[in-house]
Amino acid sequence: MQVQVHMPDSPEPDTSAARRWAVYGALVAAVLAVLLAAYWATAVSIAAIWMRSETYAHGFFILPISGFLVWRRRGALARITPRIQWLGLLGVVAAVLLWLAGDAAEVLGAKQFAVVALIPAVTWALLGTQVVWAIAFPLVFLVFAVPWGQFLVPDLQDFTAWFSVRGLELTGIPVFWEGRMITIPAGDFEVAEACSGIRYVIASLALGCLYAYITYRGPWKRLAFIALALIVPILANGLRAYGIIMIAHWSDMGLATGVDHLIYGWVFFGVVMLILFWIGSLWADRPGVPEDPALRAGQVRATGSASLAVVTLLVLGLGVAGPVAAAWTDALQRQLETRVALPSANGGWQGPMAPVSPWEPGFQGHDVTRHRLYRQEGDAAAVQVLVIHYRWERQGAELVNEQNRLQGEQWHRVAATTRQPALAGGNNIGV
Structure with a gap:
């Protein structure tokens, strides 16, 4: 008697899912590379702080660590089908608006946060909510790449x-x-x-x-x-x-x-x-703890190539709009001319005249300084007026800068207080 045994075919690997992840991964990498070039000056400023400050030297390790943490989640990611998420465009817009606000005020920290925030925003727009949820911590951990906390x-x-x-x-x-x-x-x-x-x-x-x-x-x-x-x-x-x-x-x-x-x-x-x-x-969890049930969701309907192309172009367009708008406003600003002059004294006052004290706050990179003294006739009352003017703010020459000091280098802070000095007419003003 002859017995035939039919062995089941071995399961073939899901090559379509692997190809899809390869395409989407390459697309995200390409979009981030374009945005990195567009915001190159801000990205370089982050690395420069890593290099010169021991406080933020750990920033060199944040991106590799985040990448390793994403790689550790490759099993969970393989069970998720990447797809576009239109709400992710709002994240890109928010990051660009934050960068523009930081550029207008020359607050470098805001610009740096915005550039780092573009990474999860682009990931959300091109790969979808499930993917972002699966790698939420590695994306949030990128905040430590920004030199913040000063x-x-x-x-x-x-x-x-x-x-x-x-x-x-x-x-x-x-x-x-x-x-x-x-x-x-x-x-x-x-x-x-x-x-x-x-x-x-x-x-x-x-x-x-x-x-x-x-x-x-x-x-x-x-x-x-x-x-x-x-x-x-x-x-x-x-x-x-x-x-x-x-x-x-x-x-x-x-x-x-x-x-x-x-x-x-x-x-x-x-x-x-x-x-x-x-x-x-002492209270560490045992290895082998089940994953978050939210990451076990089945695959979702795939995204059409046309929709993917539209979202990609929108992400790129919205992303590069920040530097383009900043360059345009900067060109308009440089066409403006400003003059800084102190008024002549009146009402029993004399001045402006050369100040008695050489004290000045430790502000850097300003374009114009006016330091003058006003003295009341026949009285010891005197007021020194100091005007520090930034004609147009730029990197290294901005009003909001951690290097600027109100007390200068020759002074040190001993106390902080709030008082209400009385003015003529009985009015008070908070100081």
């Missing part, structure tokens, strides 16, 4: 000074505290910008978000660890500053007064992060 420096300086002074008081060391200046019998200390801990906070927050994403699945665990990653370095930096002052006190200012205190700071920060990760590992 606005936190003054508050961090104030907290570090307060924490250090409270620690010294508890230790029983006599201390005189004036703003960010701390004086003990051994010497004087200033909580400068480099001591604010901003670099520790940003680095810890980026590492904390990455660790929480990889280690946990539940949103509450992730949020709890991210909160720890934000709070712990702030407290640790206060403890670091207090420890440096104590080391200088015990060594009679022989240690921790120069570059070595920065080295101590990084070593201390590394130890703190290791402890933080060890604590986080």
